Amino acid sequence: MAETAATPLDPLEPRDLIPPHHDDKSLNETLLDHVWRKPGKGWFMLFGLTLSALGLLVVGVTYTLARGIGVWGNNQPVGWAFDIINFVWWVGIGHAGTLISAILLLFQQKWRTSINRFAEAMTLFAVMCAGLFPLLHTGRPWFAFWLFPYPSTLGAWPQFRSPLVWDVFAISTYLTVSALFWFVGLIPDLAALRDSSKTKLQRTIYGLFALGWRGSGRHWHNYKIAYLLLAGLSTPLVVSVHTIVSFDFAVSLLPGWHATIFPPYFVAGAVFSGFAMVITLIVPARKYLGLRDVITDRHLENMNKVILATGLIVSYGYMMEHFIAWYSQNQFEFWTFYVNRATGPYAGVYWLMIACNVITPNIFWFKKCRTSVPIMWVASIAVNIGMWCERFIIIVTSLSQDFLPSSWGIYTPTWVDWCIYIGTLGLFGTLFLLFLKFVPAVAISEVKELQLELKHAAHQKSHGAH
């Protein structure tokens, strides 16, 4: 998009976000095209790939349920491993969606418009993947519902002091609100799909989900209020979900977990990984969908700035953890941060984490890197890997060497662990590809609205000039 990249403007100025040659019709055509068009070979190949990965999930989960979680590598002392690493990782990835949708909406960041649908879908699917793990990781998943407060005949309630119960609320709220938010935002676009449907079946299905949307002024009025309310509702979630997830660790007394810095550090990490995942997915998707006009390089650059900012917060978090370990002169903390992490059995993972999370985002100080699609794509993958490593380091390394050296032990993942991890990637990919196939990936109504606003502004400007 040479014409947009050429003039660096204030990002708060929405003018250059969407090329001016589009009108409503062309926008409709561009943005609905990928739904109506027959999927290409590429889509089918990718779909086959993700579906096979999903097959691994089925294998892994079935085997786990049949034999018990002993088929994983978890042990004593490492009671949590891939299960909780993947859980936190997926929840973190989901964070971009909420942030983009809610916070940026409230701050009236116009540039969010083209990518919010995309990010929200990602959130939803990521949270679905994440939600699998807390359920699966229990020794007796058939009793996992005991974590929910319900009037049981046993007269027993969950233990409300446990962060795992808080997790249950946090994650289920998050999933509900994200799903609602995504769906409410979809309604006008579903109506557009209904209206441009070519077959009766399509019309019926899209019509059903469009909930009778006619685009009347009253509809728009209610819709806007509902959307804004939901945005307001999800705003605290951006902070709360990962704060609560971080409590799983911070509330314990394990060196490496027991740290007051965890909540902000986890939230920043979540946004960091979430935006990286958006970049990872949006770069190929916008090419495939032909959306470069709508999801422009300016969008990508702005996201890279967020990655840089949150990456620096994460680096600060690492620094503070090490500083406190030194400053407190606590023997156990000192061992965890300076001996075990840096030189212990998992030192390789630690240094990979430092390379990916501390060093990589710093390339975005340079505009060249911020705007180079291949560089940012590789960097975003590095950040995703780095954030996975971070959870590995926090969870496995801290557990494997805690207070009494007699109990120290090594964790090694088994094939089932990998199966389930790759399987959730497959689940995520499958859902995402289906999303791209059946639903507009960009919020058409919002883009149109933006387009209109831009035109109006341009008109007023020219009018005022006369």
Next chain:
Amino acid sequence: MPPMNTKRDGAPSQESSSFALPVVSDRPAAAPDAVGEALEHAAANADSAEHGYGQSYWRSLEEKLGTSEYMEESRPEFPVGADLPPTGFIRREFMQLLGASLALAGATACSTRPADEKLLPYTKTPPEVTPGNPLHYASAMTLSGHTSGLLITAREGRPVKVEGNPDHPVNQGAACTFEQAWLLSLYDPSRARVLRQGKTPRAQRVLNETIASLVGKSASENGGSRVRFLTEAVGSPLTSDLRNHIIKKLPNARFHSASSNQDTQAETLRTLFGGQHVAALYDFSQADIVLSLDADFLESCPGNLRNIREFADRRDPRKGKLNRLYMAEARFSITGGMADHRLRLKSQEVLGLAAAVAQAIGGSAASLAGAAAAKSPLRGELGNWVQAVASDLRAAGPGRSLVIAGERQPAAVHALAHAINNALGNGDKTVRYIQAPIAEATGMSEVRTLVQDIEAGRVDTLVITAYNPVFTLPDDVGLGKVLSKDHPARARLNVLYTALYEDETSAHVDWFIPAAHPLETWGDGRSVEGTVSIAQPLIQPLFNGMPESELLAMFLDEPFRPAYQLLRDYWRGQTANAADFEARWESWVAQGFIENTASNPVAGSPDFGAAASLVAGYTPPASGDLELNFVNDYKVYDGRFANNSWLQELPEPITKMVWDNAALLGPDTAKALNLAPGDMAELTYNGQKLTVPVWVVPGHADNTVTIALGYGRNGLHEQVAKGVGFNVNPIRTSKNPWFDGGATLTKVRGSYKFSLTQTHWRMENRPIALDMPISELEHPSTETQHTLHRVKGELKPGIQDNLVDFDYSKGYKWGMAIDLSRCTGCSACVVACQAENNIPVVGKEQVGRSREMNWLRIDRYFEGPENDPKMVMQPVMCVHCEKAPCEYVCPVNATVHSDEGLNDMVYNRCVGTRYCSNNCPYKVRRFNYLHYTAGKTATEKMLMNPDVTVRNRGVMEKCTYCVQRIERARIDARVNKHLIKEADLKTACQQTCAAQAIVFGSLNDENQLVTQLTEDVRAYKLLHELGTRPRTSHLIRVRNPNTALEPAKAATKEGSH
């Protein structure tokens, strides 16, 4: 259901005895009930005909030998209806059926017993049986010639727990790992079940007839000169008597006895006492200074429990002045870990050391020392050590020291040890010479004679009752060779063998007779100090086993008498006044042993002139850099416990290795040989080669390699033992069965994965297992003060202590104290816990994944230089924190606190998030990652303690402070309207600990020992600084080093590394 013996022996008497044992007797019951009548009727109509059951049970040999499970599947242990819900009437019926089925299993075992013995359900429940209440029976177990006194807990007719007999002079309530785990062997589904001749199953009648005709024929032809018996060392009076009777019947028959150890001491004492059979008893309670010459007296020798108890009392500063132990050894042993000064040296150097000490002591010892010193020169740098030890020994005063030689050491070392004791005036004080309970020569030379006889064709019949001699003896003894099918002398040899398992020996025999487990039959035996124990059965034979006494009695060609009858007849004969025999018998059986049967002291004193021949007869082992050592294993002994999964999974006390043995090396030697732990190496010795994996143990002597015996089993049906570890007997020789020089070890390709329960041996300077010289405790240095403040100082309010306190001052406040000074690390407590709490065995692979399930672990740390470290043992189980980190993180309230301070685990509620374990700083929680309790056979299920839940997959578990014992004590206390007394409540680990290192009780009662210990100056709380407020205290281990060898300051550092 009553114990089986009440069926055979009439109704139990109603008298109560010290353990409320039902007393068994064969006199007619005072008021015969229906059961008694039925049994009498059955006995009267006894028919010794075979009834053809043998053929009908075994449809084909393939079925029988093919799979071990076959029998249990095809012949259910429990009859129809036994699996109905145990409620109301059904529960009663279940018990009856259970009892009946077990009894029938036994009844069908021996055709010579009444074959149509009918069991009837109780119409009147015997007075001692209340379903749900345990019964205790005294019994005994014989290992290595020593019979220990045990107390067995039975639940509804099933023995479920073995404890030491509190009144027995050696056990005094304690039991070692072997004695406790021995119960598991009773229920072992791989035990032999079929009496067979070759591959043909036979009835016992056929065996009986075969033996009768054999005895008759050889008695008339040659007086049995072609008959040989190979037995264990015989300590049992009944067996000796049977042997004497057989000799009477077959005057030319010969008995040989084989034993895995203890031959050198006996041989030495025979020489010193002019051919008398003499044993030495040691009194550690009086010994201020102890020098152990490679003697692992705390663990490896028979009767060790008494040694542990006496020794531990002398390590406790509350009980007075500490003793001091000097230890010289090659491998790191349990005793070595307790030493104040441990000298690492080759086993062959021990003689030189003994000679040097003897020379320094002077007197009668010095004359022997000269000759010995010439045979084993001492390294110059050890002179200082020798002088320090000698002056310490002398300074202790007469009768206040003790020198003890190890069983692996040659007679010359034993002679020197006795000479030094004599010179120090220890005779009759710390060393007492008594008439040996085992009055016979035993050992490999005996078996060698037998093998020579067989080779020369002088033997027709060989009866083996010894444990698996083909496996346990070095291959060069040649027993395996002469018994193998292709040996020329084999054709005319008829071999009978009785054992619990179809093992390596049974593969070579003509007749195999499944033995009755000692808990299935009557027997007797003598302890190391001579006390006779009467062993009563707890259950009818589960797998058709035949008692050894009944087998031997067949050679008498007399009418059949069951083991019970044999035993009673013998002891009736020993009782001068036959009239009161019944009363005496009842008290013997009830209390488990016969009072005042301890051996008498021997007349005369040792003649050290005779000992010169022992020193002269000693040939130094082959020269060469690397010394090869063999030791009996701490877990499977000589292999006889190899099929016992509790012991296989018990962490080896020093290496913490499970399910394996290894070539153990010191760190320097391993470095010099370029070997790392887990490497494979080729061991060459005496022209033989063996590929073994290597493990490195800190503190192992340089240039020595130690391998434990008893592994690499290849028995026919020993499924647990099969393929575990490495068999070293092929390279062992009968000439130097315990150590020899001239071995080489070379690295070869490949590696081996060991499973260890503890992989990190340093404390990393953390104050965990505290260990310091007593002087340091009395006058702590600044550094020690700092450490003590950390582990027992006031908690900082608001920082380390910021939760609301609960008022525990009313009622009971359970707590525990573990004295590290006393703990040897022997691991008896670990087995006790496993038996008491139904703890599953998970196997080598799962332990390798760090998922062992033992609730109680013994952490073993080395401190100091890697080559010559000190060792400290620390038992750790749930410490029951008052502010428990596990509790607040559980999302479902599955682990909660009781108002008596127990950290309770609610298995039913647990969903298995493992958060509690992650947040437990002591890592004492254990998780059922898989369904470890699945797939138990019917007999294995009988072992389960009904008071403790058998946990399912996906559930967390941990030490409960034996809450089931607390509750049982509470019920008793409430019934009797008093508070739970200290004596009434012992946790399983505490109960079995010979060292009395573990004490449990209510901390609200200041008179209880646990309260006193908790307030002791040595008491501290593990990870105290976290503010978890554990209820378990550990007591600092104190050492008593000789300042001449270890300057006071040097020892103040703990965990330096």
